Amino acid sequence: MSQTLFTPANLGKIALQNRIVMAPMTRNRAAENGVPTELMAEHYGQRGDAGLIVAEGTWPEVAGQAYCRQPGIETAEHVRGWQRVTDAVHARGGSIVLQIMHSGRIGSHHIKPQGVRSVSSSALQAQGQIWTDAAGMQDFDVPVALSTEEVRQAIAEHAAAAKRAMDAGFDGVELHGTSGYLCMQFMSSGVNQRTDEYGGAVANRVRFAAECLAAMGDAIGADRVGLRLNPGNTYNDTSDENSAATHAELMRQAAKQGIAYLHVMRAVFDPSIDAFKLARENFGESLILNDGFDAQSAEAALQAGEGKAISFARHFIGNPDLVQRMRQGLPLSKFDRKTLYTAGGEGYNDYALATEAQTA
DSSP states (O other), X not given: OOOGGGSOEEETTEEESSSEEEOOXXXXXXXXXXXXXXXHHHHHHHTTTSSEEXXXXXXXXXXXXXXXXXXXXXXXXXXXXXHHHHXXXXXXTOOEEEEEOOOTTSSOTTTSOTTOOOEESSSOOOSSEEEETTTEEEEOOOOEEOOHHHHHHHHHHHHHHHHHHHHTTOSEEEEEOOTTSHHHHHHOTTTOOOOSTTSSSHHHHTHHHHHHHHHHHHHHOGGGEEEEEOTTOOTTTOOOTTHHHHHHHHHHHHHHHTOSEEEEEOOTTOTTOOHHHHHXXXXXXXXXXXXXXXXXXXXXXXXXXXXXXXXXXXXHHHOTTHHHHHHHTOOOOOOOGGGSSOSSSTTTTOOOOHHHHHHO
């Protein structure tokens, strides 16, 4: 097998020591106030030989918090916590970007501080429930529709969060544009009922995400900004009359801005969409491809010119030394689903390295 997967690459100004990317994964190990913990620094540091780590979805302001023990990037204390994480990754020679994720209507007042409301493109409650440490499973909040001025304020918060991420030592940021969170709530025709410049036609519905990207690019440089998309995604009660066309429009606008990369997921929600082809045709070559890859299929995709790097999520959970295992063709360890979102180091930092497993 050729070794393209293990060669360096550049995405904008973000340097990758190899083309193996750790995808963002919610793991709920931050402190109650969203400050990254020493556990998180250890976890990301263990995986620092990845070419790039995309740190888990992080709220830019507390109104955007979705989950218990989800990290934030709003305060100086958050910045100091993340600095420990970036230092640990850089010590291993890796690069790391922060995924900025405003959850919008996905969340609960049982999770957020008292008086903090849930917001969205429109005042439509998402169908579904969420776990809260305070009250168990709860329905999603009924959100408040952001006014036009509040939309602009939210965009400014994304730019401020990008600046704070750079203060924390990140190599860049990634805008979370999928999974039913705020960007997707604006994009989706089934959620967005607005009549101002952020609703209606496709160009208007993608405007929020496009303006977030532009503001973040103005703050830290477009060549340090990425975007994560999943055409056809219906997660968290979202729907769109033509998801492929909507995503293609946002891809084209992102390409015009000269952002560092597009992180695109396979369209498992709608197999009629070839998400990777859609991305190449409307964004270009600076793609991170995600979902369902192993070392062999990742190498084949890179050699075929389908993307510049491949991201892995599940494989990185149980294999902190995933790069070494793939390079040497070693078997991969399985992970424990029961500890994916629990507090503490169990099922987070206690997975054995290949050398340790062989010794045992």
